[in-house]
Amino acid sequence: MTLYAEIATLIAEGRAFVLATVIESAGSTPQKPGSKMVVLEDGSLRGTVGGGAIEFQIIEAARQLFSAPERTRTLETHLTHELGMCCGGRMKVFLEKHEAPMRLTLFGAGHVAREVAALALHVDFRVTVVDARPEWASSERFPGCEVLLKDPADHARALSSDARDCFCVTTHDHPLDQAVLEALLPKPSAYVGVIGSRRKAERFRMRLEAAGVEAAALERLRSPMGLPIGALTPAEIAVSIVAELIQVRRSASPRK
Template sequence: MDAALLRELVAARAEKRPTVLATRLTDGVQKLVYPSDKSQDSWLIKAVSEVLAGDKGAVIAAPDGAEWFLNPFNPPLRLILVGAVHIAQPLAAIASLAGYDVTVVDPRTSFASSERFPGMTLVTDWPDEAMAALAPDARTAIVTLTHDPKLDDPALKAALASPAFYIGALGSKKTHAARVARLSEAGFTESGIARIHGPVGLAIGAKSPAEIAISIMAEITETLRT
């Protein structure tokens, strides 16, 4: 890779822009391809979008028969947890092990402490302010855990306005029905609200905070990979 291309790749990574390093296998010619680049051929943009979605490199054949190796460079996966509650502790740890950059949001500093969440990024702003600063993207999962509409609802409204790939909310079916009603009254559409996984997590019979965390992380993974 030449120096100019390397600098461009480093800049794209710093800006959290998804890109693909395309290498023509016959002669080693390389270029960075962005999924939004309208100047590239449609077959290449389609292939680039597919490898970025799969997060895995692939060899593809161009219409002229030349083979290209496409190496995806996605922004890091992020998980934003709203509510520094008991379930958030094992969930933050599991997500971190799975390669997510985890941020825990809770204005209650007695909950959002480094003692309870060692090594995690803690934000003690109110959720609406925190979400505006964090700017969730298509590589972001968001889970609300407080059961408190004053904290959960502003975060969910911001999440629904974002391209986050996963939105989950802890609570019973009754709690979620009330949540849906509030969001409907706030002007969100039925299809928009349907993006929220609630009650959050796969139905695996989880009981303990750690088991519930596993069910949530499993559902996030399923949403990302399927």
């Protein structure tokens, strides 16, 4: 498999990586401009930029870039003076971070969920839709999404999550919304939101608190979810929700 094919596979699998490309070289160097190497989060490699001390330095720089706010970095090194290599040349390497897409799980497959899914896919979220109703949860209604014909509350209780997961609760039933939220709020995530009015939000917070959900978890709940743009139609509501998801992804200031 060529390096480009491996990169395409990593992107399709939603895996994060740093692409290192030699962009300049002078004198004797192990690789010339255009040589590429992929560094994964676990330190495994695809391709090479020459091995030895220079490759080790690039791997370390790539690992640092994974946790840095910037997406690119340039590394310039004299192989003999700085690394003690016998080559005697100089290399400049461009590092480019490709982040794993955030995962969005929609609990409920109604009209708003359908609009949210389409828009979220367009801005590079990986979307899963969960609903027990086959007439609503179908690949025809949600092209490009993973569609799970399951009870949303059962799925919420069973799933594992991390800080790149976003959850939007849009089921057809208020008690089901609450059951899903009770399961989701204690789990790690970047975003948990539920659709509804401010009055519904107040009632939900009271019920969730009574059910034993901790105050710190309740603070993370976005309810009503979406930025306050006066949205009315399902499409407009979807715009407000996806805009808030983008805000979270870009680590912008949270909504007041």
